[in-house]
Amino acid sequence: MTTETIFKFLEQQFLAGALALLQLAFPFFFPAPAALAPQTGVGTAVPVYSDTSTLLTYNVKHCQGGTKIAGVAAEIAATGAQIVFLQEIDCGTGRAGGRDIAALLAAELDFSYAYFPTMEYDGGLYGTAILSAFPLTGAAITPLPPTKMIEPRVLGQVDIAIGGTPVRLFVTHLSYESLLARVAQFAVIRGALRAAPGGRFLLGGDFNVMTYAEYDQLPAVPAHGAKTAPEGISRIDNVFCGRGMALQGARWVPTGYSDHDLVLAELALPLA
Numbered sequence: 001m002t003t004e005t006i007f008k009f010l011e012q013q014f015l016a017g018a019l020a021l022l023q024l025a026f027p028f029f030f031p032a033p034a035a036l037a038p039q040t041g042v043g044t045a046v047p048v049y050s051d052t053s054t055l056l057t058y059n060v061k062h063c064q065g066g067t068k069i070a071g072v073a074a075e076i077a078a079t080g081a082q083i084v085f086l087q088e089i090d091c092g093t094g095r096a097g098g099r100d101i102a103a104l105l106a107a108e109l110d111f112s113y114a115y116f117p118t119m120e121y122d123g124g125l126y127g128t129a130i131l132s133a134f135p136l137t138g139a140a141i142t143p144l145p146p147t148k149m150i151e152p153r154v155l156g157q158v159d160i161a162i163g164g165t166p167v168r169l170f171v172t173h174l175s176y177e178s179l180l181a182r183v184a185q186f187a188v189i190r191g192a193l194r195a196a197p198g199g200r201f202l203l204g205g206d207f208n209v210m211t212y213a214e215y216d217q218l219p220a221v222p223a224h225g226a227k228t229a230p231e232g233i234s235r236i237d238n239v240f241c242g243r244g245m246a247l248q249g250a251r252w253v254p255t256g257y258s259d260h261d262l263v264l265a266e267l268a269l270p271l272a
Helices: 002-023 067-080 101-109 181-195 213-218
Strands: 039-041 053-060 082-091 110-119 124-132 136-146 152-161 165-173 201-204 237-243 249-254 262-268
Touching: 039 101, 053 067, 053 237, 067 101, 067 262, 082 101, 082 110, 082 165, 082 201, 101 110, 110 136, 110 152, 124 152, 124 165, 124 249, 124 262, 136 181, 152 181, 165 181, 181 201, 181 213, 237 249, 237 262
Parallel strands: 053 082, 165 201
Antiparallel strands: 039 110, 053 262, 082 124, 110 124, 136 152, 152 165, 201 237, 249 262
């Protein structure tokens, strides 16, 4: 890497991070753009109750242009996961051949889904999604700072009920460009988590953190951390729960469809 490249990288890190913190400190001067509307669909899968319920997060890398939807769905189905947090999801883009990836994955699994577009891209939309055997309600999108200069990021949320207990689900994909940008994004996420009804929430995503210490900004319990992840496992994909809940048995499933593994954990039931 040349000195010029290093300088440009550091400049981007500083400018993007400084802008993110300014937008967080002075929101009146930096109004967030109107969020794109979430899209939802209803499946007929019935939740299965036992001592635990499996959840996973997976950056699917747009299912290789939408050509590997059936394969990705089969991977997810094989895990038995009933709550699925997805990143890098295309809807109607030229890259994905006009396919609605969230809807097609949900149809393969017969799950309900909520799609949270982050931005317009290549003639369509690009964002994150939540799929679940549990019925979903109240889908909403919160833009994350900064809203200019670098790729937009959002926090998607939707509500479910597990055994009659309300739980709020969140999904996100944070900035890789700047540590300071992520600090500002974590601050917004922290507020949203604290507002979850009864403190019951599950959060999954690709957080692009450089160290596990970045996760300390969240009022949440991670599925895996510096002391529990095997050597060589990527730290950036993770799942979190509220402090009155319990995740156990974090594990990683390699895939041939993405440059990310599936990350799974078991949610202890019944909920407190």
